[in-house]
Amino acid sequence: MNPIIKVIIPAYNEQDSIAHVIKDIPKIVDEVIVISNNSTDNTELNAQKAGATVLKETQKGYGYACLKGMDYIKQQTTKPDIVVFLDGDYSDYPEQLTEIIAPIIEENIDFVVGARVDEFREPGAMTPQQVFGNWIATFLMKLFFKARFTDLGPFRGIKYDKLLALNMEDKTYGWTVEMQLKVLKQKMSYREIPVKYRNRIGVSKVSGTVKGTIFAGVKILGWIFKYSFK
Template sequence: MIDVVLPCLDEAAALPWVLERMPYGYRPIVVDNGSTDGSARVAEAHGATVVHEPRRGFGAACHTGLMAATARIVCFMDADASLDPRQLPRVAEPVLAGDGDLVLGRRVERRPGPGGGGHGWPAHARAGNAVLAWRLRRGAGIPLRDLGPMRACRREALVALGLADRRFGYPLEMVLRAAAAGWRVTEREVDYLPRAGRSKVTGTVRGTLRAIADMRAVLASHRP
């Protein structure tokens, strides 16, 4: 069994597609982060384990899901249908095989997404992600092209890293702490689909700038 943490804020429209495509042996843990659209009820109706995190914050939701997980391997992915759960083995199997310690999905844009429409990857968000990945390669020697939200690692090892950020810096802190601990950080290509609805982060320039500010704070606190 592999646990899959899905931080969730108002994703009722996307959850059925996401949960119905969860591979056999992968247990979805939906972390409701204060949804008002009935996301928790939808997740439960589709067989997911639902936990609640009232503190708003992407990192808070991710970490609550990590604490609720019990499997040896844990995956993370967005719940907005921009990533196909059927591709989770692409990031989980290298960890299972001992070929990597933290494996991220490098997003490659594909069309169409679920339902044939939706919102793609905005240019401002794609550019911000590229700059962060470049800084990781140049400043920390971490061979990543994308700070992808689909990822896999060993649960107990991740807990031991002691991640502290509870905002949008959580995914970046995970990579930085893993690399500092000597983990093998790699990536595999996964499809990136037009998501259902507009992202709370990348859907607006303001949201993207807020996420970048959180990540810059994490970078500053982890300088050698």
């Protein structure tokens, strides 16, 4: 029997990219859920036209949007086997979803991260601060937890029951690192899959601003040190 797969896409003012993302998602996905995180443009309309379920989350923050998507799934009678998280800016290649979920289906791996490796990444697709932030975060996870992660990539898949077991909390920029830290702490099996990464459509709300970059860095390091000394 084929697994039930749901995709959660947080989106804030991604009217120019969101339809591209949705249309490139493989047809094996049962439902694409776009959470408009207080968007003021046509993100919601364009997502609906492209065939997604659209939810609204007025509290601004990546984690708030992801939690909204999870709450929606919890209310459904039929639960998914796998949940995939994907950004709405078209920097990832949604068609690689089949590669992300393959280790879960074929090898019973709990959690898979798409790693934005140098060789598959377009020049300029990640800012220097993003590259450094990923390096320091994964270095510290290796130091404290002997982790094998090399990236905090947003394109990721996880078994639904394992996602619930993580009891995710972060409301903003610490979402990705919190998930990876809790996977390590709970000794879940995990894998990284190299993925392609291109320059996003539009301007990043995190790495595109000094404030966003600093706040994201503080949140990421805060989660790492919190769990390192627990």
